[in-house]
Amino acid sequence: MTHIVLAIGFLLVCIGFWGLMTRREVFRMIISFSLLDTGVHVIMVGIGYVRAGTAPIFDEALAVAGAVGKVVDPVPSALVLTAIVIGLAVTALMLSFAIRLHASRGSLAVDDMKELKW
Amino acid sequence: MEILAIIGSFVSLIGAFFLLLAAIGIIRMPDTYNRMQTGTKATTLGSMLFFVGIGLAHPSWWTKLLILTVFIFLTNPLSSHVLARALHFIGKSPLVEPYSGPSVRDDLAFDEAQAVLAAEGSRQMEKGEAE
């Protein structure tokens, strides 16, 4: 099960990376970046998975004693939780850069931006 | 307890059946308005039956499920109304072939054309906008 999840995440990262490298338009590159983001999150959650594990939340169904074999790792969950929110903020920042770029140049194509070429 | 859970599963299955019908309808219907017809109604009943089924299996959750049902009832038609409205405003007419029967009429477009004509007549403004 873990390996399936890791494979999914890895393929998502590959697709995102591929898009990031081959698309020639800033907007598509941002979309690819968000796919890459999702892939990394899937990998992180997959690393924390324990076979037949449930959520690390104690209630009537899950007593504190003897929970060690039954719950998944809470640390990756917590990290991904914050990473998703950061991902949105960073995506929004990139998008606002794209908006400004388009407003000043009238184009989003990478090929039109020659200043940084070397 | 077990019996209730089994009944709940069956109710959920019926709900899933309605959701399946909605999906089929979305594929089969000829234009977007009619797709929304199936998309709104069948999903509403489908999700409601799902909630009833879950409520039968877990009786202590019924208040939360009631809230969910009320939310679905309030928001699902609203979103489909907004979609239909936007669709009409970008100029998609409901009167498009192919239909099995004769297509009928579009009162909203008619009334809006009337309003535009009236405004034109009274304002005598730009010529290019009349169509």
Next chain:
Amino acid sequence: MKGFLVRLKALLVLYAVWLALMAPLSTQDLAAGLGIVLVLVLLPLPGLSIYREISLAPKRILFFILYIGVLLIEICKSNIDVALRVVQPVIPIQPGIVKVSTRLTSRLGRWVLANSITLTPGTITVETKGGDLYIHWISVTADDVDSATKKIVNQFEKYLEVIFG
């Protein structure tokens, strides 16, 4: 205090939502909910005035329960209707947008009416203009505004007129 009644009604609605959300209740939940809802209601939330149109007279509540029953029956009918249409080899539709008119004046009432119309067989509310509703009908079987109104609106309107006054 101006707007006291509005805030009281909003408080009742929100507190009911809170109680339903916290379902197995303890005293802590009750107290915390009351505090939160009070603060929320006293804040200058936009659009709170819509709660003015809710009324809690016994007769209206009775009609509201009746109305929910009617609505559920209509929803079941509409689903069977849609199902029958979808599975036929040639989909029998004859669509169009028709205009109907309603006597309801309250905004909330019109919203509930439009939602109900959207949930009933073969109709979606596309636009409202004052008391007129424009409805996309999957198979138009009425020729003018009056007959369409009779077919689509009246079954709900008689309840909603009582509920929302």
Next chain:
Amino acid sequence: MMKRLIIILALAAIALGFFPLAMRISGDSGLTALATHYVEAGADELGAANLVTSVVVSYRGLDTLGEVMVLFTATTGVTALLVAGKSKSHKKEKDSEPDGDGRREGSELLATGAAFLFPILILFGIYIFLNGHLTPGGGFQGGVVLASAFLLLLFSDCRLELNHALLKGAEAISGAAYVAVGLLGLWLAGGFLDPRFLPAGEFGQLFSAGAIPIIYILIGIKVGSELTGIVDAMRRCS
């Protein structure tokens, strides 16, 4: 073509690096030592039923504080990039707006529905972050629900101007209070962001787990106002 080949080679290199690592991870190996400690002792130490909340708010509280800072910085960047200079032309555009020309009135039904649902959505957001230590949910999710409530309001009336002073004020106050609660933990309990300076309460009740609910409420308000700010800056009123 050459470029594609290079990219494929790069991806293959990533795969070569990744797969040996992936092979070492499997669900059978169980929890790491750190996670075992959190699972065994977390409930007794902090009194929160949701271990993810314990980790987010307390064990890794400093991370979360930094994360909130990143969010704040990103919001400031978005606002600076998009809002600066916009308000003037925006206002002018609105004044010179001929009614009924091109722009439609917002849907009345949507306005009614948004006005009715808005307080309920806000209450739902508060419910989510208030129960963050008992059930799945918490400040981030609740904050997003708050932001989407405002988003619904913005959809219903695109000319609506949110009160930016209020938004900024809520965000600043909750951020400052977050740090203040952390300092209180340093002063009264074991360390920075230690929530145990308040009584732990009865396990599984609403008022329990020390200061964890307070911190999560503050995070919720901060995240909600920041995401509302982002959405408000990004929107465009046509």
Next chain:
Amino acid sequence: MSQLMLVLFGLLMLVGAVAALYLKDTVSAILAAGSVSLVASLVYLLLGAPDVAMTEAAIGSALTTVVFLFSWARIQHRPQPSKSSQSEETDSNPDDQEDHQL
């Protein structure tokens, strides 16, 4: 059983991701990327991380999509010279408007 579901969700995600890259229409691409996030939240739920699933469903598939669509709308509708007679003075051509905005 849950492995089967996981494989199914994974395939859905990959299809969505490829669609997000290769669809011509940008709005469709945005929606495909949003659907990847939505399915990802189901995967998280299967993996026993409901907190993450909630966050992903709310942020990844709802707010991110909205933010993408907003910015796409802003990019699509650059300030144009408006044709109506009311707009005088500065709004003579798009470049002017841009300078004004900058």
